[in-house]
Amino acid sequence: MISVENLHIDLGEFHLRDITFEVEENEFFIIMGPSGSGKTILLETIAGLIQPKTGRIKIGAEEITHLPPEKRGISIVYQDYALFPHLTVVENIRYGLHFSKENKAAGENHLRELLTLLNLEGLERRYPETLSGGEQQRVAMARALVVNPKILLLDEPLSALDPRLREEFRLLLKQLQQNTTATILMVTHDFSEALALGGRGAVMNDGRIEQTGSMEDIFQRPVSTMVSNFVGMKNLFAVTLKNETATIEGLQIQLGHSYRDGHRFIAIRPEDIVLSAEQLQSSMRNSFSGQIVRIISQGFYYEIHIEVNKTSFCALVTKGALVEMELQEGKEIFLFFKSTAIHTF
Amino acid sequence: MLRKDFFFWGTIACAVTVMAFIALPLVQLLTAPSLEMLKETILDKDVLNSIELSLTAAGVAALISFILGTPLAYLLARHEFHGKRLVEGIIDLPIIIPHPVVGIAILSVAGRNHWFGQILSEWGIRIMGSVTGIITVMTFVAIPFYIKAAKEGFDAVSPRLENVSRSLGASMTSTFFRITFPLAWRSMLAGIIMASARAISEFGAVVIVAYHPMIAPVMIYERFETYGLKYSQPVAVWLIGICLLLFLLLRTLTTKQKNQHDLR
Structure with missing residues (x-):
């Protein structure tokens, strides 16, 4: 589904080298690594917000390396949620529909469904600043999902939540996987979090991918000292x-x-x-x-x-x-x- | 509880001195002319014209600063590039250069001996002694203030908001008008007010480029030179009144912004 081939990225002091991996359709893929290893930059590059120096990114057979972000069908949810502070909850979620070619009624229906699914009913007219962290995150998820993205990118979705909400979010993710067709790529610096969520993933260090495989595999059979330290x-x-x-x-x-x-x-x-x-x-x-x-x-x-x-x-x-x-x-x-x-x- | 020692009283004394230093001359100036004189002054066609010219020229200068300065401010807030420090340094120059020098510099480019001046005169644009000249000088001194304020506004808008907007299907233009502008407009407006206040107060540069048509500060100067303090005061009062109005507007706008931040 998504294949990333030999990606090289230079961004200020950050250098990503030779990033290659593939994610299957509808898969849940986790990119792990200590902070400063270049995970968020990789996500932003996939979203088209950073141009790689060399290498290719493909969705299916279509190459998207030089496509602008608005034409990719890739949604991103940041660690700090990046909700639009001047728009209400429902305006935030509706934002992407203004640019969608889907018909208005279908879009609004989808919006209603997401409000229910993510338990956001009753918050529609509130402003982001009045919401709790968990609520803000669900709004950000709804806003990302309303446009039916082919790929959903999640940047450290659990790190800003307290432990009680983390469990809730894990359940939510499971639910989402069943409810959407989006392929989900998630970034985390916490291996235990990744292990709990399961699926396949890659460990990054210092701008390179150290190991790719199933969580179980990475956990049991790390290929380098860095990975084994990282997995504890x-x-x-x-x-x-x-x-x-x-x-x-x-x-x-x-x-x-x-x-x-x-x-x-x-x-x-x-x-x-x-x-x-x-x-x-x-x-x-x-x-x-x-x-x-x-x-x-x-x-x-x-x-x-x-x-x-x-x-x-x-x-x-x-x-x-x-x-x-x-x-x-x-x-x-x-x-x-x-x-x-x-x-x- | 602050211990009232030498340091404490020292700071209080300095504060009072500074307040008095700023307020005393202004209060004296404002209260000097009688109401009758004030009324008489504002009914004087020359005075009215000069104040009107000051306001419109400054308004146009602020508008030009807004149109040309906004993209530059955005560029400076969002991108790192080689020579950025140089660009920022150049933007600061009009603040540092002595005002008459600004006037002389502009005239030396706009004169007939310069190729740029020749182009201007071919197009029928005159700088010397014209409203165009006044606006040019005012823009020169005002634009740094606008760019700085607007850049600060853009800096406060997280690039992540723009990233999310793009990823949701909005082009960069839509993103700017739907996200960046609504979040930064207060700073931009504050910048426009700062720029116009700066433009209205300009004297040294304008007087070199255009003694006539007369802006208010030039008229105040002329009346002072010709008739003395007493006749220049009422014009000054009217000009100050207008500047204070602008200043108050700026203060209310920025405090409102702070209150909104507190809510977050």
């Missing part, structure tokens, strides 16, 4: 790989599976590491004993840093487990993980 793989080690064994400074880790030539790193998710006060009889191939060097509170969870032969592992436990196991700094402890939890790259 705390245990990341440079290793020597030989005969299904990884060696970190004398510590031998059983991989139990083969790896590609040239792989030099292993990564283990902290939640895949099991802690125990005593040696366990288990099917887990790797077990080590070490000393707790640091315990860091992460709200609902605690990060336990354990040193095994000068190599530091990180595991996550709940507060309950922390108390039950009487974990404290300096305590000797056993840690276990399955060989399938080890990811090499």
Whole structure:
């Protein structure tokens, strides 16, 4: 549906290089990456608001690289919603209909439907400044959708909402996917958010795409240290790989599976590491004993840093487990993980 | 509670001095002429003509500033380009240059010895001693004020609003008239008022380009030179009255804008 080929963009200090990906029709695609990686610029380029230096953007078979934004049929919803402050809610939503070739009555019908779908009835005559953040976002969504865009671009739609509204928005997105034919491209800096929404995506870093694939794939099998850091793989080690064994400074880790030539790193998710006060009889191939060097509170969870032969592992436990196991700094402890939890790259 | 120490009283003293410095001469001027004299002055055809000329010429200068300055202000607010600082510097020049120098500079371009002056005279346009000349000089000194105010207005409109408008199917022209203009017009209007106030008050540059037809400041000067303070005062009062009116209009408009911001 949308294909982006070898896009190079220069914008002030930002440089996007060699951006290539494809999104299927009606797909939900998430572009992820830390702030400053060029995600919003990529969205604006797809919308036609920034001209790329080289490369092509196509919708289906039609090339749109040099089409002005108003002729693309691509709607954008910004992080700050960018509602027109001098227009009421209904005037904001109706805005795109002034330029649409669709007949007036059909447009108005669609507008009514969206007001209902997005739960905006009763707010029609209000001005944006009097709306809550969640309401503003729904108005922005309605305004973007009323013109029946082929593609809907969402710039960090969850970051400005409080957690309660985030859940609501996720449900809304699901609903929208069923109700519209638009292909949705969303940008986020938060991997857990992307994972919760699912679908396919790409991780960007420093103006380049690091990895493209399903969320599950990116989460389980990051292709670079940057991606594994981004998806929250705390245990990341440079290793020597030989005969299904990884060696970190004398510590031998059983991989139990083969790896590609040239792989030099292993990564283990902290939640895949099991802690125990005593040696366990288990099917887990790797077990080590070490000393707790640091315990860091992460709200609902605690990060336990354990040193095994000068190599530091990180595991996550709940507060309950922390108390039950009487974990404290300096305590000797056993840690276990399955060989399938080890990811090499 | 502010501690009333030396610093506090120092600032108060300075504030009072500045207020008195500005207000005292103006109050004195305004109260000096009798009502009868004021009435007599405004019934004087020459005075009326000069004030009318001042107002219309300044109005036209402001209108020209609006038409030519708006696109430039927009360009400066939206785009980064090489030499932008230079362009902004050039726009500031009329504010910095001594006023008589402005008049002399304009005359040197409009004179018969200059190719531009020759073109003008071929077209039958005269700068020296004409209303056209007065408007030219006034535009020269007023346009920076308009451009600055309009640029500030455009700066305050997020480019994202324009982006969204474009993505919803509006051309750049539609976007400007439906989004940018309605959000920036207050600043543009404030700019127009500032520019006309500046144009009305111009004396030094105008007097060099056109002593006649006489604008109000030139008439005040002439009456002062010929008849003395007492006869120049009533004309000055009428001119000040009009300038204050413009100033008040500007103040009410900008405060209204601030109140609207508070609501957001």
